[in-house]
Amino acid sequence: MQQLGLEFFAEQAEELPPVADRDPPIVQHLRRLLTDAELLLFLQNYGGQRIYIPKCESALTSDHPLVQAIGLKGAQRLVGAYRGDTLVVPRGQAMFRRLRDKRICEEYLCTTAAELASRYNLSVLHVYAIVGKHGVKKGTTRR
Secondary structure, three states, rough: OOOHHHHHHHHOOOOOOOOOOOHHHHHHHHHHHOHHHHHHHHHHHHHHOOOOOOOOOOOOOOOOOHHHHHEEEEEEEHHHOOOOEEHHHHHHOOHHHHHHHHHHHHOOOOOOOHHHHHHHHOOOOHHHHHHHOOOOOOOOOOO
16 A cells, blocks of 8 residues: 555544444554544554554653654553553554545545546546445535
C-alpha cells in the first residue's frame, strides 16, 4: 500500500470510517486510546513491526522515536496503557483502504476517475469499482 505523507493525516480533520468488526482487537483498543491522526501515524510508522513501549514516561524525550512519530501526548497515553509491553502492531491495511475509499467517493463527485486513479495509484476500473460499491454517481450524493 502506498505510504501517505504525514500531511494526509495531520491536516485532514476527518473522522475515520466506523470501527469494523474485522479490525484486530489491538486496533480497536488503539482507536479508543489515540486520536484518529495519532492512530494513523502510529500504524503508518510501526505497522507490521514489534514495538517496545517504555515502562515510564520519563523515557519519552523529544528524540524518542515514538514521540517523533505520534507526538508526546499520544506516546504518553500508550505508555499509560502498555507500560513495558511489546506490541505487535498490525499493518492496518483494511483501515487505510476504508479511509482511501471514503476519500475517493467524496472526491469523485468533483473530479474524474482518471485523476483519482493517478492520485491514489489505482487503475481507472478500480476507481469505478470503489465508487460503484458505495453507490456514488456523478451528480448525486453518497447513499
